[in-house]
Amino acid sequence: MTMTDPRPMVAPARTSTDLVRPDEGMISREIFRDPAIYDQELQRIFTRTWLYIGHDSQLRKPGDYLTNVMGEDPVIATRGSDGKVRVLLNSCRHRGMTICSTDQGNAKFFRCPYHGWTYSSEGPLVGVPRSADAYRNELDKTRLGLVEVPRVETYKGFIFASWDAAAIPLIDYLGRDQLWYLDIPIEGALGGLEVLGPTMKYVIPANWKLAAENFAGDDYHVLYTHGSAFQIGFLPDYDTLADYIAYFDHGHGMGDIPKPGRGLANDLMMAEHFGPEAVDYVKAYNQRIADRLSPEQAAVHGIGQGNVFPNLSWIKFGCFHVFGLYQWHPKGPGELEVWQTTFYDTGAPQHVKDYARSQMSQENAAAGIFGQDDGENFEKITESARGAVSRTLDFNYTMGMGHEGEIDEPTLPGRLGPHYSEQNHRNFYRYWRQLMTEDRA
Amino acid sequence: MTSQLVDLQREAELFLYREAKMLDNNRFDEWLDLFTDDARYWMPITESREVGQERGPVAGEWALIEEDKRFLLKRNERLKTGLAHSEQPRSRTRRFVTNIVATENEDGTVGVESNLLVFQSRRGSSEQFFVGCRQDRLTRGEDDWKIAERVILLDHRVLPRAISIYL
Numbered sequence: 001m002t003m004t005d006p007r008p009m010v011a012p013a014r015t016s017t018d019l020v021r022p023d024e025g026m027i028s029r030e031i032f033r034d035p036a037i038y039d040q041e042l043q044r045i046f047t048r049t050w051l052y053i054g055h056d057s058q059l060r061k062p063g064d065y066l067t068n069v070m071g072e073d074p075v076i077a078t079r080g081s082d083g084k085v086r087v088l089l090n091s092c093r094h095r096g097m098t099i100c101s102t103d104q105g106n107a108k109f110f111r112c113p114y115h116g117w118t119y120s121s122e123g124p125l126v127g128v129p130r131s132a133d134a135y136r137n138e139l140d141k142t143r144l145g146l147v148e149v150p151r152v153e154t155y156k157g158f159i160f161a162s163w164d165a166a167a168i169p170l171i172d173y174l175g176r177d178q179l180w181y182l183d184i185p186i187e188g189a190l191g192g193l194e195v196l197g198p199t200m201k202y203v204i205p206a207n208w209k210l211a212a213e214n215f216a217g218d219d220y221h222v223l224y225t226h227g228s229a230f231q232i233g234f235l236p237d238y239d240t241l242a243d244y245i246a247y248f249d250h251g252h253g254m255g256d257i258p259k260p261g262r263g264l265a266n267d268l269m270m271a272e273h274f275g276p277e278a279v280d281y282v283k284a285y286n287q288r289i290a291d292r293l294s295p296e297q298a299a300v301h302g303i304g305q306g307n308v309f310p311n312l313s314w315i316k317f318g319c320f321h322v323f324g325l326y327q328w329h330p331k332g333p334g335e336l337e338v339w340q341t342t343f344y345d346t347g348a349p350q351h352v353k354d355y356a357r358s359q360m361s362q363e364n365a366a367a368g369i370f371g372q373d374d375g376e377n378f379e380k381i382t383e384s385a386r387g388a389v390s391r392t393l394d395f396n397y398t399m400g401m402g403h404e405g406e407i408d409e410p411t412l413p414g415r416l417g418p419h420y421s422e423q424n425h426r427n428f429y430r431y432w433r434q435l436m437t438e439d440r441a
Numbered sequence: 442m443t444s445q446l447v448d449l450q451r452e453a454e455l456f457l458y459r460e461a462k463m464l465d466n467n468r469f470d471e472w473l474d475l476f477t478d479d480a481r482y483w484m485p486i487t488e489s490r491e492v493g494q495e496r497g498p499v500a501g502e503w504a505l506i507e508e509d510k511r512f513l514l515k516r517n518e519r520l521k522t523g524l525a526h527s528e529q530p531r532s533r534t535r536r537f538v539t540n541i542v543a544t545e546n547e548d549g550t551v552g553v554e555s556n557l558l559v560f561q562s563r564r565g566s567s568e569q570f571f572v573g574c575r576q577d578r579l580t581r582g583e584d585d586w587k588i589a590e591r592v593i594l595l596d597h598r599v600l601p602r603a604i605s606i607y608l
Contacts, residue, residue, distance in 0.1 A: 101489065102489050102490050102491050102494075103488050103489050103490060103598075104490070105490055105491045105494040106494065107491070196502055196503050197486060197499065197502025197503045198486040198487075198488045198502070199486075200486050200503075200505065201598060201599040201600065202599060202600035202601075202602065202603055203599060203601055203602060204602075204603065205567070205602075224524075225526065227522070227524040228519045228524035228525050228526075229519075231518075231519070231522045232515050232518045232519050232522065233515075234515065322503070337599060342503045354501075357501075357502075357503045357504075357507065358507045358508055358512075360503060361503060361504055361505060361506055361507055361508070362506075362508060362512055365505070366505055366603050366604050367484070367505050367506045367604035367605075369516070369519055369525075371603055372527035372603040372604065372605040373525070373526045373527045375527065375602070376526050376527040376603075376605075377526070
């Protein structure tokens with residue numbers, strides 16, 4: 001197309017099928033801007049997939065609760081007096097008020113600030129002020145409990161929920177191949193993983209997919225976007241850190257996977273610098289992976305970063321790195337809120353914890369040198385989809401097309417690709433398109 | 442208020458005003474010279490909790506920023522690489538430091554509390570404010586003061602933007 005092409009005064013309506021052509025590596029800018037498409041995403045993607053809610057270590061006792069968001073629907077996760085975790089829509093059944101306005105805490109009940117309707121921490125409506133005279137005792141409280149998200153499942157302490165009562169089990173959604181990698185830091189942690197302090201939250205004026213696809217395996221951007229980190233010696237040569245990316249069913253993808261052996265070697269080199277206690281820790285961590293999982297997983301040791309479709313990204317290099325989760329909460333087509341949670345191995349030596357904690361703040365977080373540059377990229381890309389002409393153009397995701405499946409590394413599961421490829425982006429948008437277009441019974 | 446305390450207060454105010462000006466003018470190396478070599482810089486995450494269940498910032502939990510002068514030097518070095526994209530071009534910033542109260546600590550250092558309002562203008566029309574308070578511990582040398590510790594407590598639960606400037 002050239003800019004002198006005659007164009008119709010009104011562009012014909014395009015569907016998600018035309019706009020998103022992963023097999024050609026072409027994705028229209030429209031899907032990062034169009035409010036109607038965004039609305040469809042909330043309905044078709046965020047109510048059908050499994051979304052991350054929180055971690056068991058945040059809900060230890062009955063009455064413990066935390067708030068989160070599913071798409072744009074605010075929810076409360078609570079542990080009931082029966083010990084069960086429920087996820088409830090954070091909205092009064094009377095007139096919709098937000099009934100819980102805090103991050104987390106402990107509550108025996110939730111009372112709506114507007115008229116005082118009161119719900120137990122399991123969700124049922126247990127109190128309506130002046131029920132006798134205001135409602136003549138005709139209100140059927142049994143039908144007015146907080147709306148409960150129908151599916152809640154936990155994978156090794158990580159709580160997910162889905163609005164789709166017919167969703168496949170969480171473990172199948174995440175998939176055996178992806179979990180092969182994610183199990184490594186979960187099982188390697190000597191004392192188990194625990195949430196380390198509050199959730200960090202900040203705004204990026206950008207479409208949520210740009211952050212998700214980036215974590216799904218855009219290793220290519222690290223070279224230039226994060227060039228400053230290499231120049232100041234924050235990271236060694238990128239090609240000494242990792243080798244592959246991989247994608248999985250249901251749109252999931254990850255990057256920065258080291259060749260077997262590399263992850264442990266890098267960690268041991270780093271541990272030398274910290275002293276013998278750190279060396280012992282690295283060895284024990286690796287041994288634990290071998291014992292509880294497999295020698296092949298121990299050979300990978302540190303796993304990189306990735307995205308669990310749709311909007312949960314994670315990061316975890318070796319032992320000197322905390323396990324970080326990022327939720328890219330959509331706030332309209334042009335804005336997202338990052339909710340970042342950090343986990344650490346309670347069994348790590350104190351000085352390793354101290355280092356890892358501070359290092360994550362410096363790296364991939366609100367004031368981190370990676371986080372701030374990424375945010376600026378996502379923001380400018382989102383802006384690029386606004387103009388009447390610009391929005392008719394496609395983004396180019398053709399890297400590595402025609403070369404998929406060429407990596408021969410038989411111990412590593414998933415669809416492997418080289419360090420630099422956009423195969424994972426194409427996989428992300430293939431699943432996105434499937435959910436946006438398929439009709440469900 | 443004794444005249445000694447008035448002098449201390451006045452000196453602390455001038456110190457913070459001069460410091461703010463250095464940052465507003467992007468004189469980052471000069472600014473970093475204001476810190477002691479073992480300075481601690483901590484910006485915890487603000488939470489929203491129910492009345493009665495509040496907790497202050499907890500040492501040992503992760504923070505927006507938790508570092509020493511070594512990494513602040515690295516941040517400065519990064520700004521000079523030409524690849525610090527979030528600050529290329531530089532943001533225009535204006536700092537308002539108010540409600541300053543200086544008190545003398547038993548160890549001879551000076552505790553200074555102040556309120557902070559920072560305006561950031563990025564590129565074209567990207568604009569935001571950061572609001573919070575600082576709790577500084579300053580040391581007094583022969584003829585200059587240094588920052589030995591800076592704690593910044595932001596009032597935002599959700600930050601309006603990633604933090605690419607010094608607060």
